[in-house]
Amino acid sequence: MSKLKIAVQKSGRLHDDSMKILKDIGVFVDNGKDQLKTSAANFPLEIFYLRNGDIPQYLKDGIVDAAIIGENVLFEKADNITVIEKLGFSKCKVSIAIPKTKQYSSIKDLQGKRIATSYPNTVTKFLNKNNVSANLHIINGSVEIAPNIGLAHAIVDIVSSGNTLFKNNLKEVDVLLKSEAVLAVSPKIHNIQKSILSKLQFRIQSVLKSRQNKYVLLNIPNEKIKDIINILPGMNSPTIIPLARSGWSSLHSVINKNTFWEVIDELKANGAEGILVCPIENMIL
């Protein structure tokens, strides 16, 4: 039987969330971590556990059909790889940082300076776009140490909470790109694998939507139904079911998790009682 070959990071920041998404879409993978290749038990999927930094080449060569990978790594190592879905985790930036005490008004300030980075292509593209030339010092990790030991005037590295910069007396002065985990596709993927991938993507989309929303049930006096509907329009329109208690109804709807508490406050202010909020496992729209 034909299978879709998908790469996920073997270990590191993307691994757990990548495996969680596969679990949430109902794909059962029997502990893959120690094996470098496993098959899903209930979906035509083969999982390759690889280094994030190596995945772009596997995609280019068609060794894997698809991958869950940090978008910044694709930007660094592969131009022609299509991203079909942003996955909403491992959000970060690739930024320029300099010592806190130094001034920075634009990238022109780094003309002729030394920049330490693990992302030389990303930096070079940015420098070229701005007609600036600088010397790159390429290192694979602990980049933030470079200015403090006299290795570089500036660094370009991943910034998320900003803690690592703070601890190393650095400040972020320019953002080269924003990144998150994505589902990327090999240009060499065949049609059979494409159709498996679209089934996988459909399931992923339904899980991502469900993560954004919550299911809410509440009781309201009938005369308040209109007001509540205005607060809770739902996916199309909310479900309303009469209660045994005369003059009252139960209303069911979906609310976005970002506006969740504001909506609950409004519902209470408009007479809603017995409000229940539940997670949604899947949203098939």
Ligand SMILES: Nc1ncnc2c1ncn2[C@@H]1O[C@H](COP(=O)(O)OP(=O)(O)OP(=O)(O)O)[C@@H](O)[C@H]1O
């Ligand atoms: N501090 C962070 N916060 C959020 N996302 C991050 C952070 N650091 C890295 N990432 C994202 O997670 C990806 C994986 O990072 P991680 O440090 O686990 O591996 P890596 O060193 O890039 O790769 P490899 O698997 O090749 O060792 C990065 O490419 C980036 O997209």
Ligand SMILES: O=P(O)(O)OC[C@H]1O[C@H](OP(=O)(O)OP(=O)(O)O)[C@H](O)[C@@H]1O
């Ligand atoms: O803004 P922050 O939340 O502090 O995150 C940024 C740090 O996270 C990453 O390092 P990681 O911990 O992955 O170590 P690594 O360099 O060994 O990959 C990145 O290289 C930064 O150093």
Ligand SMILES: [Mg+2]
């Ligand atoms: Mg890292």
